[in-house]
Amino acid sequence: MARENEVDIGSMVDRAPLCGLHYLVVLLAFLAVVIDGYDIFVAGFIAPNLAREWHTPPQQIGSMFSIGLLGVVIGAPLLGMLGDRVGRRRAIVFGSIFYGLVTLASLWTTEIVGFTATRFLVGLGVGGVIPSALALVAEFIPARHRSVAMLLLMVGAPVGQLLPGLTAGLLVPVFGWHALLWVGGLAPIGIGLICWAVLPESMKYLALHPARQGELAALVTRLGPQPAPAAGAVFVSHEPALLASFSPAPLLRGGLMAATLLVWFCLAMGILSVYFISSWLPSMLQATGMTGAETGLRMSVLSVGGTFGAAIGAWLFHRLGVRSILLTGIVGGAMMFLLGTDGLSAGQLVALMFAAGFCVISSINAVECVMGQIYPTAIRALGAGWGLGVARAISMIGPFVGGLLIAAHLPSQVLFAVPAGALALCGLGAIGLRMVIGPRVTGWTPQAARG
Secondary structure (H helix, E strand, C coil): CCCCCEEEHHHHHHHCCCCHHHHHHHHHHHHHHHHHHHHHHHHHHHHHHHHHHCCCCHHHHHHHHHHHHHHHHHHHHHHHHHHHHHCHHHHHHHHHHHHHHHHHHHHHCCCHHHHHHHHHHHHHHHHHHHHHHHHHHHHHCCHHHHHHHHHHHCCHHHHHHHHHHHHHHHCHHHHCCHHHHHHHHHHHHHHHHHHHHHCCCCHHHHHCCHHHHHHHHHHHHHHCCCCCCCCCCEEECCCCCCCCCCCCHHHHCCCHHHHHHHHHHHHHHHHHHHHHHHHHHHHHHHHCCCCHHHHHHHHHHHHHHHHHHHHHHHHHHHHHCCHHHHHHHHHHHHHHHHCCCCCCCHHHHHHHHHHHHHHHHHHHHHHHHHHHHCCCHHHHHHHHHHHHHHHHHHHCHHHHHHHHHHHCCCCHHHHHHHHHHHHHHHHHHHHHHHHHHCCCCCCCCHHHHHC
16 A cells, blocks of 8 residues: 555656756757668768778678668667666766777778677667666656657757758868768767766656665655645655566567567568668769769758658657658658659759658657657656667668669669658558557557557
8 A cells, every 4th residue: 555655756746747857858858869761871971981991892791781771779678678778868978978089989990890799789779778778758848749859859860860961061082081080979978078077867767776765855846846845745656666687588578579579560561761871872873874962962952851850740749659650651651652753853862852751750759759659657768768679670681672672673663662661551550559559549558559
């Protein structure tokens, strides 16, 4: 039986009015995700310089990309588990500073094998930051604002994808291509130190650790809930105790199994379409006669569309729930398929690329929002880590399949049918998600899923 001085931290967080502390959490998590996105995509801008200066053949460059992605796949569940063990704040700080230091260390490599090893280690840190950031925001923001906050957080990923190009245009002509690595190393170290100094820990996480009641009480005072808890209140969580484990077994038990598998499927199909497009679209555009500068400009349109998709997708998901995934998945799949049409004008190509970028990022971010809300506090970071890790592992086949199709000299529409079909499947998977968790996510529990 609950004691009179016990306060349920989950209920208190959900009824608290928005304040500066909430905005601080979202802002710092957003910046961590932006820098995360930068370091994932910066390798593509470095690769031509490695090929030229180190005489590196294309197959070794390709291996460098794949091994870096493998690090991301492993790092997502690994640091997700760390976030459940030591806290979301510490996982964000450790991941950011770790891959920042490794990026700086890569400045002193002189051959592709050493550089590839550093990209794998960078991937470990990069892959683990987003799951802990998602978990922190999901646990800190009141339920009525949670979906919007989490989707706005994910605007950081496409914003981060834009930054390597801007950095290359502004700094590389003056300082050389190593400037890309200096920025990629110093920025995450900086944000990691700032987070260590001012980022609060999840109150739901702290409630599961009785030894940290003092830290939790201080955060509650800063939050200023009304009515204020009585003096000497003991903050508790009615969610299960923490399960600091690397195993995905807790994500596949009881009513969580169907939701977990559907989230993994939808996320994998969405990310597969992104990896396919980002790997092969530049080559396809240049094969039509575009210059490198023209290709870069067209690719930036895709990222700009993704940025708008992440931002407006927050409103769309808030209005439609999981049905927004169905809408953007089907429409985005159609836009991607049309990109393979021969004879497109410049205006038509730009419009289709913007629409495709908008829909694919909106779909992915909406699935990530679902993923951040269906798990209890004890395994939320683990769930986000495994979801991103499994999805990225499956989606690695996208660039590989693209290479086989291009080598077979198939028509463009056959090539674009791969990412188009994957994104459409992401949308169709939302039908199953809606059946399991309902049209809204907030408040869903495994017990509700079992009916």
